[in-house]
Amino acid sequence: MTRALALRDPDLQGRRALVLGLGASGLAAARLLLARGARVTLADARDEDALGQRADEARALGATVRPGGHPPELAAEADLLVVSPGVPVGVDVIVAARRLGRPVWGEIELAARFCRGRVIGVTGSNGKSTVTAMTGHVLRGAGIPGGTGGNLATPFCELLADDGPDAVHAVELSSFQLETVETLQADVAVIVNLSPDHLDRHADLDAYADAKARLLALQRAEQAAVLNADDAPSRRFEHDVVGRLLRFSTRERVDAGAWVADGRLTLRTSDTEIELLGADELPLPGEHNLANTLAATLACALVGCPIESIAAGVRSFRALPHRLEPVREVRGVTFYNDSKATNPASVARAITSFGEGRVQLILGGKDKGGGWDELLPLVRRYAARVLLIGSAAAALRERLGDDVPLIDAGTVERAVRLGFEGAAPGDVVLLSPGCASFDQYRNFGERGEDFRRAVRDLAAEEVDGA
Secondary structure (H helix, E strand, C coil): CCCCCCCCCCCCCCCEEEEECCCHHHHHHHHHHHHCCCEEEEECCCCHHHHCHHHHHHHHHCCEEECCCCCHHHHHHCCEEEECCCCCCCCHHHHHHHHCCCCEEEHHHHHHCCCCCEEEEEECCCCHHHHHHHHHHHHHHCCCCCCEEECCCCCHHHHHHHCCCCCEEEEECCHHHHCCCCCCCCCEEEECCCCCCCCCCCCCHHHHHHHHHHHHHCCCCCCEEEEECCCHHHHHHHHHCCCEEEEEECCCCCCCEEEEECCEEEEECCCCEEEEEEHHHCCCCCHHHHHHHHHHHHHHHHCCCCHHHHHHHHHHCCCCCCCCEEEEEECCEEEEECCCCCCHHHHHHHHCCCCCCCEEEEEECECCCCCHHHHHHHHHHHEEEEEEECCCHHHHHHHHCCCCCEEEEECHHHHHHHHHHHCCCCCEEEECCCCECCCCCCCHHHHHHHHHHHHHHHHHHHHHCC
16 A cells, blocks of 8 residues: 555545445445445355345445455455455455554444544343444434434445434444444444343353443543442443543442432432432333433433433334334234344343243254353243244254243244244234344344235234124
């Protein structure tokens, strides 16, 4: 490279940028790079037919597309690599680039170098999408400009369309995205909780946690770090905190942060203690969503959002799709879509939202490893039956043993029908699979839509047969 890239607002004019991965974040990165004058090549492991319209869109933007892989020799043809979160940082082309001294950024890092507004960064194992979405909802309702996204739907690069000195962006950050951040300094960094996840990519829980901890370690002293006081594994992050530490708790008062006292959500970010609203006013069920709300409201308060706007925003917020989402009731049996629950800890949060022994639990998919032993006591207590689906079914049957009735349903559609047939009025049929979806679906959203469709079909048949 003939000249170094600046930490902020780098000069990309004429630079050769190689973007790995032609998904939503890869395309968003390409748009930003091209707008800044870079020459962009997008490389993807999929072939031309699999890329389809995405390849056409990239070429229409002015980028070169290299389907069928990202060989290491591409590193020598680039001044900068931008990595999509789905591409492991250990692939040969990234190793080659680092050996040559080429910068390797993720899409989050690329956006961070151009962002002029403030950032609320949210990570964790479960609930980070809800916290991010609620935070963004509250801020926009208060008239505070900025975008909401990151790992949640809209890439950070696209959020910069709403950027400016007064903007506050709510950005969900996955462990994959945090692996490649270098200069992102979140004004408020929230870690919702920590439990084993993505151990099919990270070497172990320590490596997974280390990626999360980067969000805290890159902060400045005047910035705020928000941790979960009720989550014992999250205590490991305290030594990574550089900024001001605040906590949230559903169980006890904290020195600085957010908690529940006498059924009221309470905030303390300075010398003043403020009651926000009643816990019975929250639109989302479950103690985990009470914790999510505490985290979101605390983050909003820390960036100066008016208290009355925070309370109004919480009251008007609605559950995200595929996250403990009520679908409908059929003859007294209620169906819930929690397809986003892709690890055992998220299943635990879901099933404890309902009565003991009242849940027909749909479990399975592509196992990501870790955490099943901790779930077993809760499954025994809350699940009437477990309906197994996907490639993990055999392994889950072995782990769950004979303590709860197990049914090999195979598919979501069959699980919906078997769950309904085994349920009594007042019971719940819950899709909370605890696994990734890639064995049978493209993503968790497609799995959730299949669940919704199966419930709609079942309901129509019940009406016709009435």
